[in-house]
Amino acid sequence: MKNRALLLTLLSGVIVFGAWEIAGRIPISYAFPTFLETMAALLVITLDGSIFTAYAETLQPLLLGIAISAIVGIGMGLWVGLSARFEWLFSPIFIVMQAAPLAALIPLLIMVYGIGLTSKVFVVCIMAMPVIVLNTASAVRNTPASIKEMATSFMARRQDVLLKIILPAASPVIFSGLRLGVSAGFIGAILSELKITPTGIGDIITYSRSISDYPTMYAAIFSIILLAVLFLNFLEYLENYLFEGNNRGYVSD
């Protein structure tokens, strides 16, 4: 079973990268490098260390924004999910945040918070937080009534019900919110580096595009996607580690 999963993953990689290589060789556009050229460029910026200095910049707003979004988002979600009054008060804010055309609002953020780290963290949070809050709130509201009643019948205190019933029961949906939020946060981090000030990975993308060094530009984009995938896998691992029994496997297995 494990081998089959690995095989399918490898196969999907071969198909995607193979298609990329062929499209680059045709070429579909002179601005579209082949997969191998991109990998070579990635090797160059890895060996000269420029990608590491770039990530030292990019990871600051990214990790800070994701951490704030996760902690505040889950906290707000719990609050909104547990209290009808707070749902009424806060839910519209997050729905508006989720639907807002962020790129158009960035100039406004710059006017208020300047071009530094604060604005970029804000962009990441605006991208990541709404889906985390909304998912957490709906998961909390849908806690099965019978296990809450069970806990009450065994004399659970309020904090026990919250920590040992509501949170674990909501965890699958909270984690799926986190996964969506984190992906959106990665988009937000790059968006902020392209729209506010070119730093880090955003700088590599902007600069190599301006000198028509497309392999390096795609290498930078590839690296951020790779990092996002690794981060999402880590989240999945964390979820399985914390709430093992919630993982029921695949229906077809």
Add this chain to the structure above:
Amino acid sequence: MSQIKLDAAQPVSPASEIAVSVRNVSKNYGDVQALKNLSLEFPRGELTSLLGPSGCGKTTLLKIIAGLLKADSGNVTVEGRPVTEPGPDRSFVFQDFALLPWASVMRNVAFGLELRGVAKSEREAVAEKYIREVGLAGFEGKFPHQLSGGMRQRVGLARALSVDAKVLLLDEPFSAVDEQTRRKFQEDMLALVQNEKKTFIFVTHSIEEAVYVSDQIAILLPRPSRVLEVIRPSSFRGKIVANIRRDPEYLDIVDNIWASLRSYVE
């Protein structure tokens, strides 16, 4: 016929033998009167069934005794103490098992003790004993979704037993398991009542099940809910379990109960 019928208002046995007592309890859900002025007594160390058609308020009564619902009027005492909220003297077995899907069998069984702040090694020792007692030894590390319906309810039963409450409240515990498993459960129930020296209050809609497992059967009627009669089967208790279902008294009681309930079943 050796069957004894008792008027609901009359005490069944001396007061000292009564573990749970329900007096004049009423409960409304909005306009719907779920219980009206209901009184009933539950003798210590025996199994009493609450039997009646659906909508007769038997689960409501059980949850009031558990302290999960509040009665609008009247009072409930358990071992002389009035019930206002869930307490250590009662534990509950749920119709839908109410297991934690993210927790192993071991943690599920020990969960009642965990909520009471019992240290991990201590509560797992107790849980292990009851996991063995309900026949789930070897499944401690499994998760609920890996168990059959019958095994899940055994986990629910072990959890209720492990907190060592004096009164066990069972809400249609076997209605979600298959017929053969249910028969096995019923036999195990009889042994459990013999061995555990606890008071069992058992909600069921199965007439056969009620007569098979009960020392005392309270028949409840719906709208407004009231106790029609209390039946104490006398001759087949203590006989060989395998012979109960063909005992003449067993068959008579099953027939009589159906005769009195049939007009209330839609």
